[in-house]
Amino acid sequence: MSISIEKHKKTFVVTRFDPDKDEVPKTQTYEVPCQDDWKVLDALNFIKDEIDPTLSYRWSCRMEVCGSCGMSVNGEPKLTCKDPIKSYGDTIEVAPLANFPVVRDLVIEFDGFMEKFQSVKPWIIRAKEKAAEEGTYRQTPAELDEFKQFSMCINCMLCYAACPVVANEPEFLGPAAITLGHRYNSDSRDEGAAERNQVFRGEGTVFSCSYANECSEVCPKDVDPAAAVNQAKFNAVIDWATSLVLPRGSK
Amino acid sequence: MEVLRHDIIIVGGGAAGLRAAIAAVEADPGISVAMVSKVYPMRSHTVSAEGGAAAVARDDDSIEMHGYDTVKGSDFLGDQDVIQYFAEEAPKELTLLEHWGCPWSRNPDGTVATRAFGGMTTKRTWYATDKVGFHLLHSLFQHSMQFPQIVRYDENFVTKLLVEDGAVRGVAALDIREGVMRAIVGRSVILATGGAGRCFPFTTNGNIKTGDGMSLAYRAGVPLKDMEFLQYHPTGLPGTGILITEATRGEGGRLFNAKGERFLENSDYGVGSKLELGPRDMIARAIYQEIQAGNGIPGPYGKVVHLDLTHLGKELLESRLPFVLELCRTYVHVDPVTQPIPIRPVAHYMMGGVDTNIDGATDLPGLYAAGEVASVSLNGANRLGSNSLTECLVFGARAGRKAVEFAKGSSEGNQASLGAQAEEEAARIDAIRGKQKGGEKICQVRHEMAHAMEEGCGVYRDQESMKLGLADLLKAKGRYSDIALEDSSKIFNTEIIAYLELGNMLDVAEAMSLAALERKESRGAHACSDFPDRNDQDYLHHSLVHFEPGGPRVGKKAVTLGRWEPEARKY
Amino acid sequence: MRPDVPAHPHAMQPSKPGSTRTAPPMRPAKFPAGGNYLRYMLFDATGIVYMLAGLVALGIVWQLGNGEAAWAAQMQRLSNPIYVLFHLVCLASVIFVGVRFFSLFPKAQPPRIGPAKPPPAVVFFVGLYGAWIGITALLVAVLAGGIF
Numbered sequence: 001m002s003i004s005i006e007k008h009k010k011t012f013v014v015t016r017f018d019p020d021k022d023e024v025p026k027t028q029t030y031e032v033p034c035q036d037d038w039k040v041l042d043a044l045n046f047i048k049d050e051i052d053p054t055l056s057y058r059w060s061c062r063m064e065v066c067g068s069c070g071m072s073v074n075g076e077p078k079l080t081c082k083d084p085i086k087s088y089g090d091t092i093e094v095a096p097l098a099n100f101p102v103v104r105d106l107v108i109e110f111d112g113f114m115e116k117f118q119s120v121k122p123w124i125i126r127a128k129e130k131a132a133e134e135g136t137y138r139q140t141p142a143e144l145d146e147f148k149q150f151s152m153c154i155n156c157m158l159c160y161a162a163c164p165v166v167a168n169e170p171e172f173l174g175p176a177a178i179t180l181g182h183r184y185n186s187d188s189r190d191e192g193a194a195e196r197n198q199v200f201r202g203e204g205t206v207f208s209c210s211y212a213n214e215c216s217e218v219c220p221k222d223v224d225p226a227a228a229v230n231q232a233k234f235n236a237v238i239d240w241a242t243s244l245v246l247p248r249g250s251k
Numbered sequence: 252m253e254v255l256r257h258d259i260i261i262v263g264g265g266a267a268g269l270r271a272a273i274a275a276v277e278a279d280p281g282i283s284v285a286m287v288s289k290v291y292p293m294r295s296h297t298v299s300a301e302g303g304a305a306a307v308a309r310d311d312d313s314i315e316m317h318g319y320d321t322v323k324g325s326d327f328l329g330d331q332d333v334i335q336y337f338a339e340e341a342p343k344e345l346t347l348l349e350h351w352g353c354p355w356s357r358n359p360d361g362t363v364a365t366r367a368f369g370g371m372t373t374k375r376t377w378y379a380t381d382k383v384g385f386h387l388l389h390s391l392f393q394h395s396m397q398f399p400q401i402v403r404y405d406e407n408f409v410t411k412l413l414v415e416d417g418a419v420r421g422v423a424a425l426d427i428r429e430g431v432m433r434a435i436v437g438r439s440v441i442l443a444t445g446g447a448g449r450c451f452p453f454t455t456n457g458n459i460k461t462g463d464g465m466s467l468a469y470r471a472g473v474p475l476k477d478m479e480f481l482q483y484h485p486t487g488l489p490g491t492g493i494l495i496t497e498a499t500r501g502e503g504g505r506l507f508n509a510k511g512e513r514f515l516e517n518s519d520y521g522v523g524s525k526l527e528l529g530p531r532d533m534i535a536r537a538i539y540q541e542i543q544a545g546n547g548i549p550g551p552y553g554k555v556v557h558l559d560l561t562h563l564g565k566e567l568l569e570s571r572l573p574f575v576l577e578l579c580r581t582y583v584h585v586d587p588v589t590q591p592i593p594i595r596p597v598a599h600y601m602m603g604g605v606d607t608n609i610d611g612a613t614d615l616p617g618l619y620a621a622g623e624v625a626s627v628s629l630n631g632a633n634r635l636g637s638n639s640l641t642e643c644l645v646f647g648a649r650a651g652r653k654a655v656e657f658a659k660g661s662s663e664g665n666q667a668s669l670g671a672q673a674e675e676e677a678a679r680i681d682a683i684r685g686k687q688k689g690g691e692k693i694c695q696v697r698h699e700m701a702h703a704m705e706e707g708c709g710v711y712r713d714q715e716s717m718k719l720g721l722a723d724l725l726k727a728k729g730r731y732s733d734i735a736l737e738d739s740s741k742i743f744n745t746e747i748i749a750y751l752e753l754g755n756m757l758d759v760a761e762a763m764s765l766a767a768l769e770r771k772e773s774r775g776a777h778a779c780s781d782f783p784d785r786n787d788q789d790y791l792h793h794s795l796v797h798f799e800p801g802g803p804r805v806g807k808k809a810v811t812l813g814r815w816e817p818e819a820r821k822y
Numbered sequence: 823m824r825p826d827v828p829a830h831p832h833a834m835q836p837s838k839p840g841s842t843r844t845a846p847p848m849r850p851a852k853f854p855a856g857g858n859y860l861r862y863m864l865f866d867a868t869g870i871v872y873m874l875a876g877l878v879a880l881g882i883v884w885q886l887g888n889g890e891a892a893w894a895a896q897m898q899r900l901s902n903p904i905y906v907l908f909h910l911v912c913l914a915s916v917i918f919v920g921v922r923f924f925s926l927f928p929k930a931q932p933p934r935i936g937p938a939k940p941p942p943a944v945v946f947f948v949g950l951y952g953a954w955i956g957i958t959a960l961l962v963a964v965l966a967g968g969i970f
Contacts, residue, residue, distance in 0.1 A: 005551050018740045019843040025826075037490070037584075048745075049694035054738035056745045058294075061457040063493045063578060065385055066294045075851030082581060098851065100834045101844035103428060104743035109844050111836035114291070122393040124352045136349040138361030144354055146933035151354055151386065155293050160834065164862065167849045170832040180393075186933050187352065211926060212862040214850075230930035429841050742842050 007033040010085065012043060014055065015095040016105050025102060027093075028052075040080040040094065041069055044106075057106035064220060067156035070097050071106050077161035079220040097161040113157055116173050120181030120199050125192025137189045147186035150179050150228050152221045159215035159225050165208050173204035175215035175225035182228040185235060197239035206232045252670040252677070257285040257402065257437045258658050259651075260422055262409050262464060264292030266384075266640060267622025267647035268443030269391040270344075274651030276398045282655060284401045285435050287424050289408040289459065289748070292392045296445055296457045297643070300384025301496035301574060303376035304640035306341035308365050312373045314338045321638060322815045324370045324530050325602075325631025326775035326785065328477070328793065331813030333609050333627050337638075337645050344644035345377050353390040354379050356571075366571075367501040368637045370530040370822075376637040381498055381574045387640055404435065408748055409463065411676050412440065412471045412618065413669045419471065419617035420664035423673040425680060427748060430741025432677035436669050438658035439617045441650050442468060442605060443643075446623040447759040449752075451598035451708075452701035455487055455494040461752035462759035464624040468605040469758055473613045474795040476626040476808065477603035478759070479767035479777045482634055483535040483710050487597025488583050489552035495575055495594055497636040499560055500527040502571055506538070507557045507591065508546035514556075523822040530822070532633040532776040535596040539710040542595070550593050557591035596710055600639060602630040602776065603766070606795060606808065611650030617657060621650040628793060631810075632775020684747045685739025691730050693749050699727035700753075700760055707764050713781040714768070721764040728757045761803060762796040769794055769805050787817050827853075865922055868915040875912050878905075924950045 012032055017025035030051055032043045041059055048055050059069040064082040071080050072095040074088060085092070100108035130137065159175035160166050166174050173181075181200065185193040200206045209229045216226040259275050261268045264286055272284050288295070307317050317338040322329055349355055349363065356364045356378050368376040379386040395401055406427040413421040413434060421436030444464030448456025469475050485506075486495040500506075506527055508514045515526045520537040522529025538556050541547060547554025560568060560575075565588050568576055572587075579585045579592050605620040607613050607627050613620060621627075622643040629642050707720015731754060738746035772786035773779050795806040826848045833847040853859045885896040899905065927950065928943035 017845050019742055019845070020740055025845050049692070053693065053736075053746045053749075054740070056738075056743045058290075060290060060294050060459050061296065061299050062491065063299060063457075064581070065382070065574075066296075066298050066457065068290070068294050072851065075856075077850070095848075095851075098849060099829050099847050101840065101847050103840070103842060103844055104740070107743050109836070109840050110834070111840065112834040115836055118396050121397070123397050124350065124394070130350060132343045132346045132350070136346050136355070136363050139357055140361045141357050141359060143361075144357055148354060151389070152382075154298075154385070162850055164850065164853055164859065167829040167833055167847075167853065170830055170835055184352070187354075189350075189352065210862075210866055211922075212859070214858060214862070217858060224929070226926075227929040230926060231932045234930060235932055426841070 005035045005037065007035055010034045010043070010088070011091045012047065013091060013093045014047070014106070016055070017102055018104060034085050036086055038085045040071075040073055040078065040083045040085060040092065043085060043092075044080065044094065055106075056104045065154055067154035070156040070158050070161070071095065072097055072161065077158035077218050079156055079158065082220055097157060099161050099163070099166050100157070110157060113160060113174070113176070116177040116204060117155070117180065119204065120173065120177050120196055121192060122180045122184055124184065124187065124190050125195060126189070127191055139188050143188040146188070147183045150183035150186065150223060153179055153223050153225075154221055156220065158218045158220065162214035162218040164212050164214070165210065169208050171203050172208045173200070173206065175229060177204075178206055178232050179223060179225040179228035182232045182235070185232070193235070194239060194243070197236045200232055200236040201240060206236055209233070252432070252434055252674050254434045254436055254666055254670050254673075255285070256663070257435065258282040259439055259441065259654050260285045260287060260435055260437045261441045261443060262287050262422060262467070263295070263443035263445060263622070263624070264288035264290070264392075264403070265295030265297040265443060265445060265622065266388060266391060266643035267624075268295075268441070269388075269395050270644050270647030271441050271443060271621055271651035271654070272401045273391070273395055273398070274648040275655050276400045278652045278655045280400065282400060282658065285404060285437065286401055287404040287407045287409055287422060287435055289406060289427065289463070291405045292403070293389060294459070295388060296460050297384045297388040297640070299455070299457060299494065300387070300640055301381045301494060302498035302501065303366060303368060303378035303383050303637045304345055304387065304644075305368065305371065305376045305635070305637040306345045306641055307338065307375055308342065308363060308377065309374060312375050316372055317341065317375060319815055320371050321629070321635060322631075323820060324633055324635040325629075326633055326820055327787070327791070327815075327817035328628070328631030328774060328810055330609070330628050330811035331815060332811050333629050335813065336609060337629055337642065340645045341641045344641060344648065348387060348390060348644065351390050351394040353386055356380060366498060367528060368635070369497050369500065369528050369534070370635040371637075376498075376501065378498065380570070381496055381572045383640060407433075408751065409467060410680065410751060411672070412467050413672050414471055414615070415664045415668050417616060418661065418664070419615055421669050423676040428743050430684070430744055432673055432680065434670050434673035436664065436666065438661045438663060439619060439654040441611070441654050442618070442620040442624050443622045443647060444624045446601040446604070447756055448598050448600070450700060450704050450756045450760045450763070452698070452705055453487070453492045454598040455484055455492055456599070461756050463752065463755045464620065465604055466755035466758040468613060468615075468618065468620065469762065469796075469798045471615060471618070472798065473615050473618060474606045474797045474806065475603060475759075475762045476606035476793050476795055477628060477632070477766070478601075478762045478796055479708070479770050479794060480602035480632050480775055481598060481708055481763065482531055482600040482602060482776050483596040484599035485531055485534040485538055485596050486558055486594040487599070488578070489550055489555050489593050489595055491582055492597045493578055493582055494597070494599070495558065495578065495592060496572075497531070499558060499572060499575055502567065503563055504558050504560045506534075507559055508541045509548045510546055512546070514541050514546065521822065525822045530633055531636060532778070533822070535710055536778055538596050548593065553595070555593035555595045558594045559591040560587045561589060561591065600634055602626065602628070602632065602634050603763070609649075610653040611646055612653060612657075617661060619650040619654045621646040626793070632777060680747065683736055683750075684741070684744060685736055687732070687734065687736040689733035689735045691734040693734055693746070693753055696727050696730050696734060697753055697756075699730075700724060700757060703727060704760050704763070708767055711778050711780050712767060713779055714771075717764065717768045721768065724757075724760055724764055728761065731757060758798075765803055765805055766794040766796055785820070791817065865919060868919050871912055871915045874908070878908070920954060
């Protein structure tokens with residue numbers, strides 16, 4: 001293992017946008033002396049600290065778990081704290097994530113995402129809650145494995161930036177929201193699949209997904225949202241068919 | 252001035268803040284809870300916790316054992332009534348999290364699995380592979396979404412507590428997106444803003460850990476307790492400081508120096524037969540001493556020691572420590588399956604914080620605090636790994652319930668007066684945003700502060716270096732108002748936020764340095780090379796730092812003792 | 823510099839207007855013809871091919887109702903190189919979509935169907951491709967006059 005901390009100059013072309021001053025976003029170029037082992041976020045922090053303190057972007061954990069620092073790097077959605085400088089040439093373009101309205105510079109508005117997220121009822125739904133004194137529910141490792149992968153989503157929204165359906169259909173729930181709903185549907189402790197499947201068949205319909213698979217390609221945590229969405233389609237249909245045969249009471 | 256009215260206001264959306272909100276709403280479904288956080292809740296730093304959360308789960312364990320381990324881990328500075336309550340409530344809290352969807356790792360029979368952790372006499376750390384903070388935070392946040400009474404103010408930065416008629420009745424919050432100040436008022440406020448690792452140059456903490464809540468309380472007259480106790484986590488990645496969880500040692504990882512020696516076997520380090528499962532302060536000191544003695548392995552970011560997981564096998568590593576594998580491969584280009592991981596001690600957690608009692612209440616009526624921001628004091632002079640997440644849940648819940656009780660008995664306060672205070676805050680910020688002239692940069696002063704803190708409040712301290720560190724810190728503080736602010740935009744201005752955060756960090760750093768200077772003994776994480784022994788006669792008390800216009804004043808507070816008598820801390 | 827193409831003006835828009843003016847959402851930079859998007863666009867574009875194939879099939883069936891002479895004329899027309907090319911494109915589309923769709927199958931299985939776990943991926947491949955090749959072989963045999 002060798003980490004070189006020599007510095008090499010790279011050119012960053014960064015999107016800037018201040019709604020009070022700019023009609024439309026524009027770009028600004030910065031020359032940054034980069035260490036070989038830097039991630040794109042390290043370069044942005046250098047720009048903000050040493051060159052231009054007016055550059056705005058979100059970041060926090062710098063260890064690929066908080067999901068704050070998603071941006072478009074050379075046209076592809078990346079988690080900038082994970083994305084190594086070394087994989088690029090001398091010029092790197094940094095822009096805000098695609099498919100989202102832009103608030104300022106590299107900062108997107110994602111309240112639309114929060115709404116879709118909340119609409120799938122991402123919490124354990126049970127007819128009867130167990131009291132804490134009664135202890136935990138039993139869940140075997142196999143049962144845990146059924147949804148564990150889908151619970152790994154850090155809400156970085158790279159999948160939304162990659163999805164062509166999100167780009168064209170504002171109502172579509174989108175990869176992460178559907179994956180989260182599916183995660184709860186697959187959790188052995190949950191009893192709310194019927195409610196969530198109704199949301200899946202509603203306005204934001206899961207059937208808008210036409211299997212581009214870009215969401216799974218860009219996901220930095222290997223959640224495989226495309227699998228979740230397509231499994232959700234299957235479940236939504238089964239749920240609809242059984243609801244015709246077995247009418248259910250309100251839940 | 253827009254005045255938004257609720258009943259309880261919670262500042263901070265991590266584990267403690269979310270748990271408090273849920274507890275408040277469950278205590279009284281009719282109340283309105285404002286959750287004000289400078290980031291969206293799922294970005295809170297709780298998310299980065301890896302190893303696990305402790306609670307008695309097995310038949311060979313008991314509340315008393317958990318309590319004793321915690322008291323001993325705290326080097327007998329923890330308040331024993333708090334510790335007793337904590338150990339009792341812990342299993343219930345983690346069970347509730349399980350009911351709310353947290354995907355705890357399981358035994359084959361479906362019961363919750365536990366792993367060994369530092370300083371714990373038996374396995375009581377519940378875990379979720381090695382991303383417990385992530386799963387816990389997301390489960391809590393998602394569970395909280397079903398309560399319409401919890402109104403979120405995301406990306407709102409609280410700059411001041413609004414005090415009126417002797418009680419805290421709200422906060423002045425700067426909307427980061429709009430750049431507009433608002434008064435969010437109610438009948439009680441709970442601080443859950445976390446610690447301040449970013450005061451240090453090398454830390455596990457993310458960008459947002461800047462001690463905001465500590466500074467808010469401090470400036471409102473509430474003392475900060477036990478600030479000298481900063482935990483250095485033994486195993487952080489060199490360069491970035493990224494946390495490599497204690498669970499690596501819990502699962503059997505071993506530490507080696509440049510000579511290939513398992514140096515913790517040296518009895519001087521005091522970990523006895525526990526070796527790598529000793530308490531964090533002792534292991535951090537051991538590593539530091541090994542490096543000082545010339546046994547460190549050189550690397551591009553200085554000397555390190557090796558954490559060896561190669562004997563654990565690929566299967567165990569992939570099933571129980573997958574995130575550790577990912578982090579090592581991505582950030583130091585090492586594959587723990589076949590290579591040892593370079594690590595060194597890194598600033599991690601603050602045992603000290605806002606002085607509260609067991610209810611999370613400060614001595615300012617209406618103000619509560621829970622989680623890392625508070626010093627309840629559960630952790631005393633040193634925290635055991637996996638106690639912190641449980642602490643956030645137990646005391647977040649209690650503070651939530653107590654804040655509701657207080658709110659019922661308190662009045663709303665004078666809206667006009669509160670609004671006027673927020674107006675003053677708005678004017679203060681508007682006067683400097685993009686306008687303040689000077690010769691300094693934010694990052695310069697920040698680096699100077701961080702360097703001073705490393706100098707004075709390192710793994711080992713002595714009076715000489717603490718005084719030098721404090722002097723350097725005060726120099727840095729003197730330059731704060733000489734920082735040039737260039738971003739005049741109101742919309743999502745992160746420069747002004749960074750500036751305000753730096754101000755908060757300078758307050759916290761000063762309190763830490765002063766408290767450290769006062770404590771002329773070694774206890775827990777505060778290790779003095781010139782006072783190497785613990786001195787219960789003179790120093791079995793908490794330290795307090797009070798903000799005063801003329802300069803901070805240091806004081807004392809008694810430790811609540813109980814069934815466990817202070818004894819020599821041997822493992 | 824890549825050109826910025828706007829996405830749908832309401833893409834990812836919250837239900838209430840945001841509190842500050844935003845710049846409109848932009849499409850993913852590589853869409854529609856860059857990276858993996860080209861394959862996706864072709865995948866969805868095969869829908870046009872099927873639509874045309876459907877119209878051609880309807881035309882043929884229509885001629886069936888118009889008597890033997892009309893049918894013979896239709897068969898004559900179908901040997902025109904353009905129709906042959908069209909049918910080769912149909913074949914390519916069906917194979918492309920079939921392969922892509924079959925590869926999705928194992929991933930799209932729910933974790934459990936009732937009490938049973940879904941079979942491993944290889945079962946799907948053998949089953950789906952086996953059925954496809956088998957039925958194709960059968961049809962070819964029938965059409966070539968080998969059977970029936």
